[in-house]
Amino acid sequence: AQSVSQHNHHVILSEAASLELGCNYSYGGTVNLFWYVQYPGQHLQLLLKYFSGDPLVKGIKGFEAEFIKSKFSFNLRKPSVQWSDTAEYFCAVKRLDRGSTLGRLYFGRGTQLTVWP
Amino acid sequence: DSGVTQTPKHLITATGQRVTLRCSPRSGDLSVYWYQQSLDQGLQFLIQYYNGEERAKGNILERFSAQQFPDLHSELNLSSLELGDSALYFCASSLTTSGNTIYFGEGSWLTVV
Numbered sequence: 386a387q388s389v390s391q392h393n394h395h396v397i398l399s400e401a402a403s404l405e406l407g408c409n410y411s412y413g414g415t416v417n418l419f420w421y422v423q424y425p426g427q428h429l430q431l432l433l434k435y436f437s438g439d440p441l442v443k444g445i446k447g448f449e450a451e452f453i454k455s456k457f458s459f460n461l462r463k464p465s466v467q468w469s470d471t472a473e474y475f476c477a478v479k480r481l482d483r484g485s486t487l488g489r490l491y492f493g494r495g496t497q498l499t500v501w502p
Numbered sequence: 503d504s505g506v507t508q509t510p511k512h513l514i515t516a517t518g519q520r521v522t523l524r525c526s527p528r529s530g531d532l533s534v535y536w537y538q539q540s541l542d543q544g545l546q547f548l549i550q551y552y553n554g555e556e557r558a559k560g561n562i563l564e565r566f567s568a569q570q571f572p573d574l575h576s577e578l579n580l581s582s583l584e585l586g587d588s589a590l591y592f593c594a595s596s597l598t599t600s601g602n603t604i605y606f607g608e609g610s611w612l613t614v615v
Contacts, residue, residue, distance in 0.1 A: 417602070421606075426608075427608065428504050428506070428592070428606045428607055428608040428609065429592065429594075429606035430504070430606075431603065431604075431605075434602075434603075436602070475545065479601070487550060487557055487558045487599055487600065487601070488533060488535065488550060488558075488596055488598075488599060488600055488601020488602075488604060489535070489547050489550060489558050489560065489601075490535075490547065490601075490604065491547070492537075492544060492545035492546075493544070494544040495544065495545070
């Protein structure tokens with residue numbers, strides 16, 4: 386079965402600290418990869434996505450992620466976090482099965498990031 | 503604002519009851535998805551519709567059903583509600599079935615008491 390693992394349930398950082406959130410998936414085929422952010426009381430917003438090409442992708446708000454195919458990983462990074470980055474972050478995977486063009490996403494359990502000012 | 507509208511935002515109901523959650527996709531989007539977010543299960547895919555037709559089914563219980571209407575809005579019907587159905591139900595939409603970019607609504611909080 387498809388699974389997406391996010392290693393950290395809760396991460397607490399001070400402003401200006403660097404961030405790395407881990408994400409691993411278990412599907413061996415071709416995938417599209419996503420990071421979503423959910424601010425308190427708001428909807429899920431797309432931070433960045435990887436489909437193909439350069440494995441280092443840049444998203445909004447200074448976030449970036451690196452796809453390492455050999456490790457089945459797609460870790461999210463930000464060099465210097467801000468208090469406003471406090472939110473829950475979700476990694477998601479879409480399988481590209483042969484002949485499949487469906488948009489179903491498999492989500493990780495999420496990582497709550499708290500940034501202290 | 504993602505452009506995906508969900509109603510109601512909050513709903514409290516008793517066990518055994520039936521509720522309907524409503525979703526209006528972004529203008530022009532043909533595909534609608536329903537997800538359930540709960541503390542113990544996380545974000546789980548329920549079902550996907552494209553232009554009125556069911557395209558994919560996930561972990562949706564038999565007590566739950568959904569449909570997408572000709573105007574592309576969708577409804578998720580939850581019946582014989584149990585305490586464990588308490589969750590945040592998200593609707594999402596995308597232009598195509600492949601969903602390269604999926605936009606989420608703010609969710610409908612369902613509390614079953």
